[in-house]
Amino acid sequence: MKFSEDRIRHIxxxxxxxxxxxxxxxxxxxxxxxxxxxxMLFNYFKVEDQVDDFxxxxxxxxxxxxxxxxxxxxxMYDKLFQEEMTKKGFxx
Numbered sequence: 001m002k003f004s005e006d007r008i009r010h011i012x013x014x015x016x017x018x019x020x021x022x023x024x025x026x027x028x029x030x031x032x033x034x035x036x037x038x039x040m041l042f043n044y045f046k047v048e049d050q051v052d053d054f055x056x057x058x059x060x061x062x063x064x065x066x067x068x069x070x071x072x073x074x075x076m077y078d079k080l081f082q083e084e085m086t087k088k089g090f091x092x
Contacts, residue, residue, distance in 0.1 A: 003045055012038040044090065051084040 003011070016034045019025055027033050055077055059066055066073045085091065 008041050047088050055080045
């Protein structure tokens with residue numbers, strides 16, 4: 001799922017407000033913390049989009065056609081997506 005910049009900014013503010021409310025971290029520079037959250041979210045979604053493109057291309061490259069939306073395609077996509085995200089340093 002691709003998010004707009006406005007949506008990512010909104011999510012970052014929600015995360016920031018929650019961290020601030022729960023006193024999860026000490027904030028000496030709130031603007032820097034908010035910017036770091038935004039940067040991390042932008043980077044994560046950028047990597048997620050790249051991995052999505054890579055996985056879709058990989059499935060299309062198979063000699064046997066696998067129909068998108070089929071159970072087999074969904075299982076293959078999820079498996080490859082998780083493997084690539086783990087390689088990029090993101091694990092679930």
